[in-house]
Amino acid sequence: MGKEIIVGEELADSAAYRRLEASIQEPESEEMRAWKDAGGKVIGCLYNNIPEELIVAAGLTPYRIRAVGSTGAELADSRFSQINCSLVRHLYDSAKRGRFDFIDGLVAANDCDHMRKLYENWKATIDEPYFYFLGFPKKHGEPQAARLATMLGDFKKSLEGSFGVEVTDEKLRAAIDLLNEIRQLQRELRDMCTSDDPPISGAQMLTVAIAGDSMPKKVYRDLLRQLVIDVRCMGDATRPRARLVIYGGEIDSPELLVAIESQGALVVADSLGGFGSRNCACDVSTTGDLLFDLAHWLVVDRPHEPRTFNTAPERYAYVDGICKEYGADGVVQVHVSMCDLWSYDRLNFDRHAGMRNIPCLDLDIEYVLSGEGQLKTRVQAFVETITDKER
Amino acid sequence: MYFAGCDLGSTTGKVVILDDAGGEVSIAGWSVVPASYLPEDTAGAAFDDVLHRCSLDSLDDLTATCCTGYGRASVSYISDNVSEITCHARGARWAHPGARTIIDIGGQDVKAVVLSGTGKVLDFAMNDKCAAGTGKFFEVMANTLCCSLPELGELARRAGACAHMTSQCSVFAESEVIAYMNQGTAREDIAAGIHESIARRLFSMAERVGYREDVVLTGGCAKNEALRVALEGLLGCLLVRLPIDPQIVGALGAALFAREHHASAARRSDAPTRSTGRA
Numbered sequence: 001m002g003k004e005i006i007v008g009e010e011l012a013d014s015a016a017y018r019r020l021e022a023s024i025q026e027p028e029s030e031e032m033r034a035w036k037d038a039g040g041k042v043i044g045c046l047y048n049n050i051p052e053e054l055i056v057a058a059g060l061t062p063y064r065i066r067a068v069g070s071t072g073a074e075l076a077d078s079r080f081s082q083i084n085c086s087l088v089r090h091l092y093d094s095a096k097r098g099r100f101d102f103i104d105g106l107v108a109a110n111d112c113d114h115m116r117k118l119y120e121n122w123k124a125t126i127d128e129p130y131f132y133f134l135g136f137p138k139k140h141g142e143p144q145a146a147r148l149a150t151m152l153g154d155f156k157k158s159l160e161g162s163f164g165v166e167v168t169d170e171k172l173r174a175a176i177d178l179l180n181e182i183r184q185l186q187r188e189l190r191d192m193c194t195s196d197d198p199p200i201s202g203a204q205m206l207t208v209a210i211a212g213d214s215m216p217k218k219v220y221r222d223l224l225r226q227l228v229i230d231v232r233c234m235g236d237a238t239r240p241r242a243r244l245v246i247y248g249g250e251i252d253s254p255e256l257l258v259a260i261e262s263q264g265a266l267v268v269a270d271s272l273g274g275f276g277s278r279n280c281a282c283d284v285s286t287t288g289d290l291l292f293d294l295a296h297w298l299v300v301d302r303p304h305e306p307r308t309f310n311t312a313p314e315r316y317a318y319v320d321g322i323c324k325e326y327g328a329d330g331v332v333q334v335h336v337s338m339c340d341l342w343s344y345d346r347l348n349f350d351r352h353a354g355m356r357n358i359p360c361l362d363l364d365i366e367y368v369l370s371g372e373g374q375l376k377t378r379v380q381a382f383v384e385t386i387t388d389k390e391r
Numbered sequence: 392m393y394f395a396g397c398d399l400g401s402t403t404g405k406v407v408i409l410d411d412a413g414g415e416v417s418i419a420g421w422s423v424v425p426a427s428y429l430p431e432d433t434a435g436a437a438f439d440d441v442l443h444r445c446s447l448d449s450l451d452d453l454t455a456t457c458c459t460g461y462g463r464a465s466v467s468y469i470s471d472n473v474s475e476i477t478c479h480a481r482g483a484r485w486a487h488p489g490a491r492t493i494i495d496i497g498g499q500d501v502k503a504v505v506l507s508g509t510g511k512v513l514d515f516a517m518n519d520k521c522a523a524g525t526g527k528f529f530e531v532m533a534n535t536l537c538c539s540l541p542e543l544g545e546l547a548r549r550a551g552a553c554a555h556m557t558s559q560c561s562v563f564a565e566s567e568v569i570a571y572m573n574q575g576t577a578r579e580d581i582a583a584g585i586h587e588s589i590a591r592r593l594f595s596m597a598e599r600v601g602y603r604e605d606v607v608l609t610g611g612c613a614k615n616e617a618l619r620v621a622l623e624g625l626l627g628c629l630l631v632r633l634p635i636d637p638q639i640v641g642a643l644g645a646a647l648f649a650r651e652h653h654a655s656a657a658r659r660s661d662a663p664t665r666s667t668g669r670a
Contacts, residue, residue: 373461374500378517381476385512388477 007237007266008201014230016223017204020211024254027068027094028102031215035061036102040216041163044103044128046091046119047111047250048274049136051152051294053284055107056175056217057167058159063103064213064274066252067094070368079121085338086367087250088118095126105130105162107155111307112341130162140299140308148295156291172290178217183280185224186212189231190277193268194326197236202246202267203257209275210252240266242383245323247271247349248334249305249342255369260332263380269326271303271319278303278318306345315345316352323358330359330386332379337364359386392454393419393447394653396645397434397469398478399462402426402498402526403611404433405642406441408453411650420445421639430462434469457649459641461499471652476504476515478644483607484510485647486633486640492602494593494622495641496612498526503596505603514600523559524592526612532585535568536578540615543582547617550583559592583617590621597626605631613637 011017023029032042043055044065052062073089075096080089094100106128108119123131134155137144156167186209192199208227212220241264246257250273257267270276284297303318304311319331333349335342346362353360361382363375398405403423410419422441427433438450450456456469463472475495483490484506493504501524504515518524533543554571558564564585571581597606608630612618614637619630635643 374517377461377474377476377500380474381512381515384474384477385515388511 007198007240007261008204009237010234011200011204011231014227016226016230017208020220020223020227021207023214024066024068024207024210027066027099029211029214031219032061032063032102035216035219041104042102043130044100044106045213046106046108047115048279049109049111049298050107050134051155051298052213052217053172053175053179053294054152054156054159054167056178057172058156058163058165059171060104060159060163061216062213064210064252065091065095065100065103065106066210066214067091067099067367068253070094076121079125080117083338084117085114085336087336087339088114090367092118092121095122103128105132107132107134109134109136111136112339114339132158137299138307138309140304140311142300144299145292145296148299149289149292152291152295169290172294173286176284176286176290176294178221180283180286182212182217182221182224183283185221185228186280188228189224190269190280192231196327197239198266198268199231199234199237201257201261202244202270203254203261205267206251206254206257206270206272206275209279210254213274240264240268242266242329242387243268243327245269245271245319245326245328245331246334247319247331249273249336249339251275251334253369256334256365256375259369259372259375260379263376263383265379265383267332268328269322271315271322273305277322278305281318306341312345312348312352316349319349320356320358330361330382332361332363332382334363334365336367393445393452394646394650395438395441395453395456396478396482396642396647396649397437397456397458397460397466398475398639398642398645399430399433399458399460399465400426400475400498400641401461403638404430404437404460404462405639406434406437407639407642407646408441408445408447409643409646409650411454416647416650418635418643421636421642423636423638430465431467433462434458434466455649455653457645457652459645471649473645473648475641476502476517477512478641478648479609480504480506480510480512480644481647482640482642482644483609483633485643486635487605487607487631489605490607490631491604492597492600492606493640494597494602494606494608496524496526496589496593496608496610496618498611501525501593501596503593503600503602505600516596516599518592518596523564524589524596526610528564528589529585529612529615531565532568532582535565536572536581536585538578538582543585544615544617546579546582547586548620550579551577552580552583553587554580554584556584556588559588564588583621586615586617586621589618590625593622594625602626604628607631607633607637607640609633609637609640611638 041060042063043060045062055062067090070090073093076089076092244265285293392411394409396407405423407421408419420441422437424436457471458469459475459478479495483493495502502517505513554576556564
C-alpha cells in the first residue's frame with residue numbers, strides 16, 4: 001500500500017498555489033505592489049455587490065477590503081455601536097491604521113446597515129482620492145436589472161471622469177470575458193471536489209478564491225490556469241470522514257475552514273458570497289447591452305443572498321443542489337454575530353434543513369477567529385453525530 | 392484487558408480504567424486531579440494516580456486509550472480522541488441505559504445533548520464563549536460571597552427566599568450579587584438566586600435541544616444538590632442519580648470508545664476488503 005495522501009497535501013508542491021496563498025497573508029500582496037509600482041491604480045471594494053468588471057474595464061484593479069491580520073478593533077469603538085458586527089469594526093480599524101493606504105478609491109453598496117455605517121465613517125474620517133456609493137436593488141427581477149443598469153452607467157461615468165479613462169464597450173466586453181474565464185476556472189476546480197476523494201481542501205479552495213481579489217485579475221487568471229493543471233495531476237487523497245457544505249455570507253479568511261477541517265471533515269463545497277461558489281456559479285452574458293447584462297447577472301442570474309427579498313426558496317434550493325451534487329453529509333451554517341440578515345436566515349434554514357433531514361450545525365463566529373476550542377468541539381461532535389452509523 | 396479514557400477539562404483531569412473480562416465490563420478505577428498548565432502534565436498526574444489505584448504498572452498495561460475534553464488532542468501518547476459531547480453521551484448511557492438527555496456542566500462550558508432511544512446523539516447545544524451556567528460562574532459567585540464552592544451549595548439549601556438575578560452573565564450577575572450584599576440580603580437567599588440563575592441557563596439549553604426523560608446531569612457541578620433541586624423544578628422532572636461519580640462520565644465515555652475503537656480495528660484487520668462507497 002502506498003503512502004496515504006491527506007487532502008490538499010500535494011498542493012504545497014504547486015508553485016502557483018504557493019503564490020496564491022502568499023498573496024492573501026497581508027492586505028497588500030506582492031502582485032498588487034508590483035501593479036502600483038508600474039503606475040496602476042487600485043479601487044477598494046466593500047463586500048460583494050460591486051461590479052468589478054467596470055473597474056477592470058476602466059484599467060483599474062479591484063481589491064476586496066479584508067482586515068487580514070487584524071487583532072483588535074479599538075479604533076472603531078468610537079464610531080460604531082455594540083450592535084455593529086465585528087466585520088465592519090475590523091475593516092474600519094485596519095483602514096484607520098493605514099493598512100489600506102495603497103488603495104486609490106473606495107466603492108461601497110447598500111449591502112446592509114452595518115456596511116453603510118462603515119462607508120459613512122470611512123468617508124468622514126479617511127481621505128481617499130475617490131469615493132462611490134452604489135444603491136443596489138433589494139429585489140430581483142427585470143425592472144431591478146434595468147434600474148441597476150442605469151446606475152452602472154452612472155458609475156461608469158464617475159470612473160471615467162475621476163480617472164481620465166474611457167470605458168468602451170470593447171474594454172467592458174474584454175473585462176467581462178476575463179472575469180468569466182476566472183469563474184470558469186474556479187468552477188472547474190470546484191467540480192473536482194464532487195469526486196469521492198477530493199484533491200483540494202475547502203480551506204485551500206477559499207484561499208484560491210480570496211487570492212482572486214488580492215491581485216490584478218490577469219495575473220490571477222494565469223496563476224489559476226496553472227493551478228487547475230497542477231491539481232489535475234495530483235493523486236487521490238485520503239477519503240474524508242465527513243463531507244460538509246458551508247453556508248453563509250462572507251468568510252474572507254481560510255482560518256475557520258482550517259479549524260473545521262482539522263476535525264476530520266472536509267468542506268467539499270460552499271454557498272458563500274464573494275469568495276464562494278455563488279460568485280462563480282454562472283457567467284455574465286455578453287449577448288446584449290453589456291451594462292444590462294452585467295446588471296442582470298448581479299441581481300437576477302447569480303444565486304441570491306438574504307438581503308434580496310423573497311429569495312429563500314431559491315437560496316435553499318441552491319444549497320440542496322450542491323449538497324446532492326457534492327455528496328455532502330451535512331451543512332455548517334456560519335454567521336458573524338450581529339449580522340441581522342444572516343441571523344434571521346439561520347433560523348429559517350434550520351427549519352428547512354430539518355424538513356429535508358439535512359444535518360445542520362450552526363456556528364456563531366466573529367470576524368477574527370476566536371474560541372477555537374469550543375468551535376472544534378462543536379464541529380467534532382457534529383462529525384461524530386453524522387458519521388455514527390452503529391446506533 | 393484494560394481500556395482507559397482520559398477527560399482533560401479546563402479545571403480538572405479525569406481518567407477512568409475499564410476492566411474488560413471477556414465481555415464483562417466494569418470500572419477498575421478512576422482518578423480526578425486538578426488541571427496543570429499543560430494538558431499532558433494533567434494527564435500524566437491522573438494516569439499515575441489511577442494506575443496506582445488499579446495496581447497496574449504502567450501505560451503499557453492498557454490495551455487502548457482515548458482522550459476527550461479541551462486537551463484531547465494535546466497528549467502525545469494518546470492518538471485517539473472523541474469530543475466531550477459524544478463521550479458524555481456514551482458514558483451517561485452506559486451508567487444509565489434509559490438516559491435520553493444529558494446536561495453537562497463543565498468548568499468553562501455547558502452542554503445539553505439529546506439521544507435517540509438507541510443512544511445516538513440527535514442534537515446538542517453548547518454555550519459560546521460566555522461563562523454563564525458553567526463551573527466558572529459558580530467559582531466567581533462563591534468568591535464574591537466569600538465562601539467555598541461546597542458552602543455555596545449548602546447556603547442555597549438553607550435559603551428562606553430567593554434573591555432573583557436578572558442576568559445570567561457572570562460579570563453582570565456579580566454586580567447584582569454585590570448590590571444584594573449592600574442591601575443586606577441574606578447570604579443564603581443570594582446563594583439560592585445564584586443557583587436559580589444557573590438552572591435557568593441550563594433549562595434554556597435543554598429546551599433548545601428538546602429534552603426528554605430520563606435526564607442525567609453530569610460534570611463536577613452535578614454533585615451540587617441545590618442546583619439539582621432548582622433544575623428539577625424548571626424541567627418538571629427528577630434528574631437521574633447515576634450510580635457513579637458524575638464528574639467521571641466523560642472519561643468513562645472515552646474509555647468505552649477506546650474499547651470500541653480497539654474492537655473495530657481488530658474487525659477491520661480481519662476483513663478481506665474495504666468498502667469504497669461514500670459514507
